[in-house]
Amino acid sequence: MSVLVDRLVVQVLNLEVRLLACHARIDALTDDEGLHDLRIAVRRLRSLLRPLRGLPGVEQLELAAAEVGRLTTPIRDREVLAAYLHRQGHHGAATRRTAQLAEDYWKVARSTELKHLLDVLDAFPRFLRAAEHQGLLKGLQKRIEKRLARQWQALDEALHAPGHDRHRLRLLIKRVRYAAEAYPELDRLPPPALPRLKAAQEALGDWHDCWQWLLQAETQADLQPCVNGWRRTMADAEGKSDRMLEKLSNRCFS
Numbered sequence: 001m002s003v004l005v006d007r008l009v010v011q012v013l014n015l016e017v018r019l020l021a022c023h024a025r026i027d028a029l030t031d032d033e034g035l036h037d038l039r040i041a042v043r044r045l046r047s048l049l050r051p052l053r054g055l056p057g058v059e060q061l062e063l064a065a066a067e068v069g070r071l072t073t074p075i076r077d078r079e080v081l082a083a084y085l086h087r088q089g090h091h092g093a094a095t096r097r098t099a100q101l102a103e104d105y106w107k108v109a110r111s112t113e114l115k116h117l118l119d120v121l122d123a124f125p126r127f128l129r130a131a132e133h134q135g136l137l138k139g140l141q142k143r144i145e146k147r148l149a150r151q152w153q154a155l156d157e158a159l160h161a162p163g164h165d166r167h168r169l170r171l172l173i174k175r176v177r178y179a180a181e182a183y184p185e186l187d188r189l190p191p192p193a194l195p196r197l198k199a200a201q202e203a204l205g206d207w208h209d210c211w212q213w214l215l216q217a218e219t220q221a222d223l224q225p226c227v228n229g230w231r232r233t234m235a236d237a238e239g240k241s242d243r244m245l246e247k248l249s250n251r252c253f254s
Helices: 002-028 034-052 058-087 091-098 101-109 112-133 140-160 166-182 193-217 221-252
Strands: none
Touching: 002 034, 002 101, 002 112, 002 140, 034 058, 034 101, 034 140, 034 166, 058 091, 058 101, 058 112, 058 193, 091 221, 140 166, 140 221, 166 193, 166 221, 193 221
16 A cells, blocks of 8 residues: 555645746746646646545645636637637737736736645655555555546446437546556556546647637637637547547447
């Protein structure tokens, strides 16, 4: 058991170091990938925590990570849209969406949400060690394996449901994929699963971007020149995602 707990502590400490580095990059405005890398680190932390629910300190840390996710999501969405607009030559529309990014980064770096997450994360290894010494982590490996299996089962059921919900499938695929990356020694994925999960997630991500942008275009006039292109891209992404989902269903769950 101590080996598994040691691995968890190492992962938590590594994620803490990554978050501190991203915090410093965002605060100093050293590059335009700091926020994205921060969100990746938070996502990895949440994937690590999900199978540990019920253990001391997990709920508080999950809530703190979720708050940082909610704080940064609209900023990241504007970053992605602005980058697309620049690539398509719509520089005015892109600049309008990046004009306040520096201020947004500063607010994230100094936010109570991020400070709270870092404080709770710093204390979490001590919670794990205390729980281990109190005998609260008995059966932890089986517990994690069961929860990983339930995530696979939920995805399998969603893939085979008639008229599948792309929004829900995208979420379930992300959960399964990131959990497998967090617990590679415990997850029993078939060999082709990870690349197929990644391909399906990317296709669903393209579809989701277009879906979001088309909604914004209904109220933001400067996005109108992109609408026809987004509709075509969305249709292509729907077809590609359906093919990827079929491969995932047939070859990883059959």
